[in-house]
Amino acid sequence: MEQENFSPQESLQLIQSMITKTRRDIGDNSKHFLLWGWATFIACTAQFILKNIYGYPKHYLVWLIIIPASIISVYMGIKEGKKRDATTYIGESMKYLWMGMGISYFVLSFILSRMGWQTNVFPFFILLYGLGTFISGKLLQFKPLVFGGLSAFALAIGSTFFSYDYQMLFGAGAILISYIIPAYMLQRKNRSTTK
């Protein structure tokens, strides 16, 4: 096999290409961000409408949407895992980041179920939205995710000044800024770079 020669600059380009490849992988996987983003956004807004406009007492049932979302997400993950050829070093970091975030969401849901869902639960979830997206943004060097993460932190603090009824809207806003919009931007960016 003929050996390819790299200058130090080319080596750095190789590292940069690793970041680009991971970003593309994540871009391909932006459907996970979109699936969770839209499921959460729909749940937050639907709960707000059911509770505050229609006065429906079992408004929290909208969160059952998480069950089919989880099943679809696991199915998509297994399907993609079979397709993927190689994982980059940054891809590995992303894997542990989102594994950690997944466990944290589970533990948080458990704690909050014991505390009572009528307490101020949204600031905690918004905080975790911010944590995952901010670090992802820094790892992938993708500013919309960084901005989304920082905005989520601000919204987490802001939401504490409002009642539970309005915190749902903060949750919807945070998921829109930190998951949905960056995911569409990432998808668009990857499409333009692969063309």
Place this chain on the structure above:
Amino acid sequence: MNEAENKMTEAESLKLINEMIGKAKRSYITTGAASIVWGILIIFCSLLTWYQFYTNHFFDFDVWLLVFLAVIPQIYFSIKEKQKKKFVSHDERTMTYLWTTFGICIFVLSFYNSKFGSNEHSSTSLFMLMYGIPTFITGGVFKFKPMIFGGLICWVLSIASMYTDIAVDMLFMAACGLFAWLIPGIILWRRYKKQQTC
């Protein structure tokens, strides 16, 4: 230096990248000291709080303010590390973001607690949940199992603390400091010392 000397084969380039990863891992070993300091402080504050609940004798000051003291050695260690380093790897940058974000989250959580008052019981569960996040991710990124286990222990104790009283929660909190930071920190520190003697 001529151009031929500047050129590297693909294998050499990959070796260079591997070396960078290896160096980053070695340099991470030196940060064991910060982990030890943080672990000792969490254990100390938790046991002191446990003592207050156990004896029903409460101090006039909040012992958890001591945690802010940990920031001073953390800054000292990070400046010292930075001076030693010739380059900053992608992993190390990631760790900086991760732990900075953890700091922001702890700040937001403290802000939330001060605003919504004193449900100390559930707030300790939430703090333990937060402790687990950066510990688990750091362990995963550096393939360092003691920290992966440390993170998992934090989460298990976070759930368990929902069923216990605040005094027991403090013992759980001390256990988090022990398993998430002190023990991994000591392992890292010993590896570092061993490496220096080699």
